[in-house]
Amino acid sequence: MKRRDEVLVGLLLIVTVLVGVAGTVWLARGGLASGYPMYALFPWGAGLKNGQPVLLAGVNIGFVRQVELVPDGTLRVTLAVNDEYKIPEGTTAAVEPNGIFGDQLIALSPKLAVTTFMTEGDTIETGKGTPGTGEVLTKADSIAADVSAIASSVRAEFVTDGGIAELRKTTQELTALVTQLGTIAAEQSRELTLTQRQLRNTLAAVDSVVVDSTLKSFRASSANIAQLTSDLQQTRAQVSSILFKVDSGTGTAARLLNDPTIYARVDALLLKLDSLAADVKANPRRYINLRVF
Amino acid sequence: MLEATWGALNGATRNVLTGVGEYGYYLRDIIRAVREVDTWPRETIRQMRVIGVESVLLSVIVAAFLGGVTAFQTRFQLFPGVQVSAVGLITRQSIVLELGPLLTALVLTGRVGARMTAEIGTMRVTEQIDALETLAYDPVAFLTLPRVLAAIVMLPALTMLANVAALVSAWLTLLLATDVRTIDFVEGLRISFAPFQVFYSLIKATCFGAAISFVCSYQGYIAKAGAEGVGQATATAVVITSVAILTLDAIVAAVLAPFVQA
Secondary structure (H helix, E strand, O other), X not given: OHHHHHHHHHHHHHHHHHHHHHHHHHHHHOOOOOOEEEEEEEEOOOOOOOOOEEEEOOEEEEEEEEEEEEOOOEEEEEEEEOOOOOOEOOOEEEEEEOOOOOOEEEEEEOOOOOOOXXXXXXXXXXXXXOOOHHHHHHHHHHXXXXXXHHHHHHXXXXXXXXXXXXXXXXXXXXXXXXXXXXXXXXXHHHHHHHHHHHHHHHHHHOOHHHHHHHHHHHHHHHHHHHHHHHHHHHHHHHHHHHHHHHHHOOXXXXXXXXXXXXXXXXXXXXXXXXXXXXXXXXXXXXXXXXXXX | OHHHHHHHHHHHHHXXXXXXXXXXXXXXXXXXXXOOOOOHHHHHHXXXXXXXXXXXXXXXXXXXXHHHHHHHHHHHHOOOOOOOOHHHHHHHHHHHHXXXXXXXXXXXXXXXXXXXXXXXXXXHHOOHHHHHHHOOOOHHHHHHHHHHHHHHXXXXXXXXXXHHHHHHHHHHHHHHHOOOOHHHXXXXXXOOOOHHHXXXXXXXXXXXXXXXXXXXXXXXXXXXOOHHHXXXXXXXXXXXXXXXXXXXXXXXXXXXXXXXXX
């Protein structure tokens, strides 16, 4: 009986230790043959932890085995990649959100049509990941702040400063104006109709014979005016010719107008005439000697 | 009135201090009993069978239901947008860090602790312990130390089995009753896992095992005469042990939780 106790207890303890160790190793390393290691470098703050999945073109091929903090600002991440998967040359690694609660995964993006593969222990080039939840939330916060500022401005403009009241007043005035315009338009329309009717009546009353006679008179008058215009043009040409002759200095009139000597003589003649007239007035008998008998 | 209140307060304080002191003496006796190497090793093996081997089935069944229900509830409490692998993560953390050791200890308090108190209490009231002393046996080395050692060793073992049983049950439940696939569950199990989380669970179980055996054996050791005394001691032992387990759970969590993060 005592021996049986020891066997049972020993068996239980051994099984427990084996189960515990195996389970721990399986969870931590993915089993004893847990694939081959690959490496990737990411900046600090990437949110990586042991056990996070590694996807190659969306297919789960392993998990994050270790995350080392390097003092130069990078995280050296050891990836445990399952043996049945190979990573093509040129593949890039990026940290992408896994769900909406901040968990991360490592997404490997392979190049198409590449037939060569990376070897165990290589470092995968770092690519650009999609924006994380934090970035999206930051952007949403920024948008919300902008919307809040706009709402505050709108509130200040339309509520605090009485913008809405003014808008209502403007609307009411606009409504009144439209009503007034409508009334005017109706009035105008009515008067236009009346005018149109009168015009029709007038046109109907006009005698076409009288109109024809009037038009003929207009034509005769136009012909007379045309003749008069022609005569005036001829007269103007003759006057122009005379003026040209006067201006050019030929002829008597031109000389009278243009020769200063003649002017002087005329002036002197006038003086003499004045003197003569004065003398005649003074001594009429000298010049006028009338004798009847 | 004031004098009566002061007297009651004084008496209660004295009782608490006396109880703590008696527990201290009892602990001293247990440590002294380690020297009695001819007495406790064989009985320890027997107690390991009683406490450990005979409790495996109960612990595993309780843990299996616990794991299945935890995983099932977790899956259906997730709202859209949360990755399904979170079920594995939450189930693992709940079971390994908290529910596995705690519920195993509480179950064993009823099964093992009550039995321990009743056995030792009966021996006390039937003067078998006095007889052992008369025969120059150290009763603590013969009755208490084996139980304490057995509980300290077997509680972690049972907790480990319970954790595994709960996780396996959780996986089967998710696979059969929900849309969670094995790869999602395993992915969640591995997220942020650190081996220290297993040690954390075992440390808790060790503390709980020590509390169960220490309190329950002591309550049996000081049981009053008569069947009623044994029953009273058993009830008191279960209550005190349960409270002690929850208190230790909080203390261990407060002390070690910062080291659990992967």
